[in-house]
Amino acid sequence: MKISGVDIRPGNILEYEGGIWKVAKIQHTQPGKGGAFMQVEMKNLEDGRKTNVRFRSADTVEKVRLDTKDFQFLFADGDSFVFMDQETYDQITIAEKLLGDEAAFLQDGMQVTLEMYDERPISVQLPDQIEATIVEADAVVKGQTASSSYKPAILDNGVRVMVPPHISSGTRIVVDVYAKEYVRKAD
Incomplete structure (x- = not known):
């Protein structure tokens, strides 16, 4: 499906210069001289390259459905x-x-x-959240306030996350996969 260059939105999948690209950011610009254009930041889904492209309203691009x-x-x-x-x-x-x-x-x-x-x-x-076991957690440092003190811990898959001070080795926790952050203790 062909769409106009100014109709591009973040999250769109486009076919551009023989590759499949996902739109990350857009910025509509209307300069004082010349026509308006859409500045589009895209990431190639096949090889991970990033690019910035200007599309004018007269330009059309192929929108892909996955x-x-x-x-x-x-x-x-x-x-x-x-x-x-x-x-x-x-x-x-x-x-x-x-x-x-x-x-x-x-x-x-x-x-x-x-x-x-x-x-x-x-x-x-992947699922947004998974359960993992902590294999190594640093000791709590005395004198830190509980509200902002997180300590580093290593999960059973080797990923390092920050956890609250009451979490110790062997504890199962829920982790946000994409943010790589502690969510809560597992049930």
């Missing part, structure tokens, strides 16, 4: 991950770079959503 499908994480295989389609039981292998830092939060049997373009996966959506 298919989403539920998969289950099976196992890591070197620098790639194997997922299984929940309906057909077909397996698909995805490179670690497609997941980025979130790859550390994958757990056996985890349900994820793959965004597909032409039957090719271009992004993986």
Whole structure:
């Protein structure tokens, strides 16, 4: 579906110069001289490059609709991950770079959503929050006020997060996957 350059919004997926790009930020600018334009910051979903492009109102760009499908994480295989389609039981292998830092939060049997373009996966959506166990936590420093004192801790997946002082090693906590922050103690 073709859209005008000034109709681009954050979150749109665009086909631009032979690649698939996700719009991160937009800024509508109307200079004193010349026509208005939309300054668009985009990230390539296939290789992670970022770019800034100016679109005028006369420019058109192809808006892409992605298919989403539920998969289950099976196992890591070197620098790639194997997922299984929940309906057909077909397996698909995805490179670690497609997941980025979130790859550390994958757990056996985890349900994820793959965004597909032409039957090719271009992004993986993990659950927003997961449960993890703290394997190492620093000791509480006396004299710190309880309201703002968080201490560093390392999770069983190797990720470092800041936790409240009452959390100790061996405690199961809920962590925000994308912000990499402590949410609460697990039930």
